[in-house]
Amino acid sequence: MAPKNPSSAQQKESAHQLEIDRLFMERLIRFTAKSLETATPVPFGALIVHSETGSILMRGRNAVGSESDPSAHAELRTVRKATKKLKSINLSGYTMYSTCEPCPMCMANALWAGIDRVVYGATIADANRHCRQIRISAKEVVRRSDMTCSVKGAFLRARCYALFTHPNMLKAFATWSSRSTSSSANKTRRTRKRSSRNS
Numbered sequence: 413m414a415p416k417n418p419s420s421a422q423q424k425e426s427a428h429q430l431e432i433d434r435l436f437m438e439r440l441i442r443f444t445a446k447s448l449e450t451a452t453p454v455p456f457g458a459l460i461v462h463s464e465t466g467s468i469l470m471r472g473r474n475a476v477g478s479e480s481d482p483s484a485h486a487e488l489r490t491v492r493k494a495t496k497k498l499k500s501i502n503l504s505g506y507t508m509y510s511t512c513e514p515c516p517m518c519m520a521n522a523l524w525a526g527i528d529r530v531v532y533g534a535t536i537a538d539a540n541r542h543c544r545q546i547r548i549s550a551k552e553v554v555r556r557s558d559m560t561c562s563v564k565g566a567f568l569r570a571r572c573y574a575l576f577t578h579p580n581m582l583k584a585f586a587t588w589s590s591r592s593t594s595s596s597a598n599k600t601r602r603t604r605k606r607s608s609r610n611s
């Protein structure tokens with residue numbers, strides 16, 4: 413029997429992983445999109461899946477507004493619920509999918525939980541067009557830590573970013589207090605101030 417070509421085997425494995433990642437991310441996008449028809453729409457969703465078996469452990473959406481909790485980001489909430497469910501702080505062997513690149517808080521929390529892999533959709537820069545962000549990439553957080561985690565993104569970026577630009581989401585962003593301090597909003601505010609002074 414001819415020895416297997418490692419590069420083609422590797423390619424086959426990554427094609428398989430790509431398909432798995434696509435399926436889970438699409439599932440997460442559908443789950444997150446459900447919020448867009450509610451009174452509290454959010455574009456941020458997270459899903460934690462066992463990397464080997466593909467069994468879903470937990471999913472969640474951002475609930476900062478509804479829970480009056482600045483730390484209730486989708487990824488952090490989902491990790492919190494997952495570790496409670498397992499009664500363990502160790503999520504090694506799990507992959508976390510997120511519709512948006514985890515912020516430094518969420519990426520740090522994923523590292524503390526020992527998550528092996530993070531796959532994200534939209535980037536921090538994409539989200540920053542609509543709301544405040546801390547502009548440190550997820551990969552940078554990993555790089556500066558003592559832990560390891562494979563970070564893949566931006567994956568299905570356009571599909572994930574569409575959550576941010578849904579008409580109901582755009583309306584909601586306008587009411588988010590955080591929006592007023594984003595750089596683009598600052599410009600708008602300055603323009604508005606100027607125009608109000610001028611008027």
Ligand SMILES: [Zn+2]
Nearest residue numbers: 485515517518
């Ligand atoms: Zn976060």
